[in-house]
Amino acid sequence: MRYLPQLALLSVTVIWGWTFVLVKEGASELGPLSFLALRFALAFLALLILFWHRLRRAQLGVREFLQGLAIGLALFGGYLFQTWGLLYTTATKSGFITGLSVVLVPLLAALAFKDRVPSSGWLGAGLSALGLGLILLGQGGMGRGLNLGDLLTLLCALCFALQIILIGRLVTRENYPALLVIQIGLVFLLSLAGALSLERPTLAISPQGWQAVLITSFLATALAFFIQNRFQPLSTPTRAAIIFSAEPVFAGLFGYLLLGERLAGLQLLGAGAILSGIALSQRVSLTRPD
Secondary structure (H helix, E strand, O other): OOOHHHHHHHHHHHHHHHHHHHHHHHHHHHOHHHHHHHHHHHHHHHHHHHOHHHHHHOOOOHHHHHHHHHHHHHHHHHHHHHHHHOOOOOHHHHHHHHOOHHHHHHHHHHHHHOOOOOHHHHHHHHHHHHHHHHHHHOEEOOEEOOOHHHHHHHHHHHHHHHHHHHHHHHOOOOOHHHHHHHHHHHHHHHHHHHHHHHOOOOOOOOHHHHHHHHHHHHHHHHHHHHHHHHHHHHOOHHHHHHHHOOHHHHHHHHHHHHHOOOOOOHHHHHHHHHHHHHHHHHHHHHHOOO
């Protein structure tokens, strides 16, 4: 089926947009580290079962193990700051700020690896920065001004951008099962260590809390990462990036439908500027083969 890879990646984007609401609710009940520990423990077990036969045949060296740990550290930072930030900001704002990771990727790659950033990339970053300022400082129905959750989510976007860069440079179709299991396992272990040190982990949570844990574990983590690694190589990087840039739109949609959140006034203009900046930052690849 010609459009199967794009449809598969779009389904991942919808799931991730939906889970901003679930993570906000689950983290409020459990604490961010306890929620992440449960989420990634179940996802790790699911991926371990899924890839068990391939992992037994894989010949992993120290280099591959360290690569998986590096990606896992960036992934842990992204989810920690996102989940922590959702305690203080809204699911809608979190979705748009997290979406800035798409714009930050070429900028970080330029700083770290001297990659050339085209003019459209700089213009997209500028538009997104303007949009972020309007969302954070605009007066609307989601609260007033900059808050701790917004700053934490900015750190989340940086970490996710770094993770995207590391995946692009280190992961192949041959090693992705092993590196994926290592990544998820590391996030679980770090989250568990933090929860045991700073929180009071418990399994006595509400049905709504378990619903958030189970959906984010199996759908938004195990299944979503499997689909991404399975189908993204069948698409082009440009198409995949454009599809993933729709995540803030779905986050805003579900935030409105399920939590009654909404953008207003200058914040609506800010959301449009971010989406325009994300799309513009990817435009340069549309004019030539990936």
